[in-house]
Amino acid sequence: MLLDHLLSLTIFVPLAGTGLLLFIDGGRKALLRGIALGTSLITLGLSYLLFLGFRPNAEFQFVEEAPWIPGYGISYLVGLDGISLLLIILTTFLVPLAILSSYKAITEKVKGFMAALLVMETGILGVFAALDLFLFYIFWEAMLIPMVFLIGIWGGERRLYASIKFLLFTMLGSLLMLVAIIALYNQGYAELGRFTTSYLDLRQISLSPATQTWMFLAFGLSFAIKIPMFPLHTWLPDAHVEAPTAGSVLLAGVLLKLGGFGFLRYCLPLFPLAVERFAPLMVALAAIAIIYGALLAFAQTDMKKLVAYSSVSHMGYVVLGIFALTLQSVTGGLLQMINHGLTTGALFLLVGMLYERTHTREIAHYGGVAQLLPKFSAIFLITVLASIGLPGLNGFVSEFLIILGSYPTQPVGAIVAALGVILSAVYLLWLVQRVFYGMPSKQLKAIAEKEGKMPSDLSRREWAVLLPIVAMMIWIGVYPRPLVSRIEPSVQALVSEYRAATEVAAEDFAETLGNNGEN
């Protein structure tokens, strides 16, 4: 019985946990943390059942449908396919780690903080699972509120600026998307003869090329901001620098993926002709992002900003993979989202741990950390290697698939992406060089003097945060097959449908031309 609602359970358990938190006295911090962690672990367990029960085919699974606002054809409709499954696992995997990582860093307003994290989890899971556009929109908006709070309340010095910037950017995208959803709804009525917001129904309708174009732009802007694509990325470094570690982890780890997911779930199936039309532009922007993000990462003096800009570069690979539109490239793009979530999530966790010890993120203040914190440094290095795409670790698998898959349709993009591999080694190894090697810096010694002791290596709690991610990075690098086999059927269906749609259009066009010629 419960298993019939496994997906809904997974989505709403975090929200229920939040409900529980409300009854706890705000001063009982350990209990609040424990409940939040327990809730997120239960959610992780439930999502693992989803992973186990998922059959590797292109169908939507664990589908649940219940009428919601029947008069308007709005229903509660959720389901999973290969596109959303792993993103859901990624979310449920990262949230407990984010919670655990904030045990020491967040000591004020713990209740609100944990509540915000859990509400956000429900929102994100809802976005991935929703198969009703109205439901999708509600979740989409709902998950943003807690993020704005995380930055605005628990953030750094310029948290207000950063959170408002984040909010404005996001709202701009959301509003346009809302308009497009309404238009799509009307179009659906015109064609199907009934009101519906079901994604599964609206997929069936055919839209004119002109309609597709503006709808693609309206949806796409929202997604492009989330990813973020060049030149819509400038909210990201600010948001990251100001956000608390847990916020950064979820922001980089999951929130950015909503953009890539949106393109795959909505733009590709609903607006294939527009996708075909804009693919060259998107690929060009992706290629720019790969190089530009890497160069900017190289120029940074703040560790967190460096990681933020590296996200711009790495997410460029995702966009390239998606818009190169081959089985391998899209599979790679999807896997790259998972991998980026893991490695960049880990990098933010690590930078946060370093910050907790030294209270500075300025790279120039560091030096010789490897000597002081050998275990921490080893984990950091492994994460960096995963991030620069060293074969044997996770990043390589997806970057390789993207580059290999993009070459047949987007050779220039593929080559730029291959060259980007050089740059990621440059900026990340240079970071490692400056922070970890050499003798301990003056600043670090001064800090140690003030504290009365040298900073200590990883604590047991920190091991618990980092080891699961490192294990995943190695597992995906060595044996990616279980993940790929679950992704592939859905991607295959997506790409074939896209091909069919664009080919039909091309034939129609040719026919029209032919007819004109006869006339």
Place this chain on the structure above:
Amino acid sequence: MADTLYLLVLFPFIGFLVNGLGGRWLSGKQSGLVASLAVAGSFLIGAQLFLGLLARPEDNRRLVQTLFTWLPVGELNIHVTYVFDPLAAIMVLVITGVGLLIHIYSIGYMRDDPGIRRYFAYLNLFTFMMLNLVLSDSLVLLFMGWEGVGLCSYLLIGFWFSDAAKARAGMKAFVVNRIGDAGFLIAMIMIFDRFGTLSMADISWLAPGAGIDTTFITTVTLLMFVGAVGKSAQVPLYVWLPDAMAGPTPVSALIHAATMVTAGVYLVARNSALFALAPITMGIIAAIGTITALLAAIIAITQTDIKKVLAYSTISQLGYMFIALGVGAFSAAIFHLMTHAFFKALLFLGAGSVIHGMGDEQDLRKMGRLRQLMPTTFMTMTIGALAIAGLPGLAGFFSKDEILWSAFNSSGGISWIWLVGLATAGLTAFYMARMLFLTFFGERRWAEGVKPHESPSVMTVPLIILAFLSIVGGYAGVPEALGGHNALHHFLAPLMATFQASGEASQAANHPLELLLMLLSTGVVLVAAYYAYRFFVQQPGLPETAAGKFPQLYRLSNRRFYVDEIYALLIIRPFRALADLLWKWIDVRIIDNLVNLAGRTTERLGGALRLMQSGLIQHYASLLLLGVVFILLAVAMG
């Protein structure tokens, strides 16, 4: 028999895990023993497989084991498949054989280093990666080994990372190699796009009959060669190798002389079927090899750091191997790869023994007259130097001769490649003799308090074994002109493609000419060695006089043609400036200012946004509600 192939890579991997994760429970010596045993295990398996291979008929010398499917996506299918054939056999024996000796030597050399467990963990990881590189059938898994050895190189060059300069040398090696790797990566995707497979066996089988156009094959092979140029330290990407000497000396012997740096040579030889179809690429390979061989030899002459001499010598010898590849003498390249592994590992370990005995002194100007104090080191290093110089009868003579003869033949007579190769042989003899004389002969120039002593037997025994190999190693490939039948060449022949302009094709002919050329090169070597003797033993003042006579020339060589400085000026500084410019101008000034401008306009409404901490959730929720109402209204009206 093929089902034991995985053991080859498994042993060093276990060694890596034991030392990497359980090192704290081991003493330094135990750690070294574990690591050495792991490599010994691989060596024994390798030797057994090799004998098994020999017992088979020539056309069936190929053992295959597939472990699992790594990455299947659509038509892309990458299997973890190991292939043990003659080429792999030679590589495996060199890697595990020479590797084992270096592991044992390291037990003595690294005895007092607090990081010894980490050291052996890295060394085993390296062996694991290197074996993957030479055993994998898939280009992707070869690439995994390729980048994996690069990682180990990075870690071991920067082994003493508290010295920022040493760590930086490691980073330089990784980054420069990455430039080559990008080329390799692009070559791979182009190959997959054309052939639909990344299995090298399939590609070699498909390529000759595929009717490939020149542009494609030239591009692909050139890109692959770019990868080889990075890894095997050829012009213009060789600059990382001299700096790599910052690592412990046994590492220089194993990774930066005997094995990893030869991976580029292996890559080209392994894919000879592709390269043989690309005459333009072959020409470029030969040219790059020639330039590198000469340039590095010239630089080696004036270096004062004993390890730098050997580093440039390695670059130069790798150049020889690429000359061989470029003229289509693929098996000659592998022959030289093997003999070079023996004598260069020997020379590096010998240098390590000297450095060790001198209390970490690497400056040739502070050595001298060490021959009585370090007799074993002296004897073995002398054998190594004679072998590399190409004294008749020693290993280097046979392999170098085969390359020169192939170069001569490929153009059907005297060519600039052959001439430069010959001149380089002379230079090699000169700088090797110089190194030997400055170290072991002449005046004692070491500082007070330094007590040079011979190294313990855990270090000298590997030297003796390598010296033995440097003598006999060449007899695997005695040319027919000297009454041999070039066993190695025939062993490898079934795997190597025939290049149309090959230097090998007409090799069987003209024995008298070949003998004549051998005499000529021997003469050049002897003359060069004599001059070194006059310069550095008889008249120690002569080098300075000579340097004074040609100050520019001396400076160019001594300062390594200023290549690092040129790269800094032309590449690194503009790169930094560009990154800074993009950040401070494009990103902050232009893009972000536009955003802020848009933001400021809304900020007037934004008084409300200050409610942030208190009331924003209601604010936002009402906005959301407003959106919902808007939808419903629109629906109602629509």
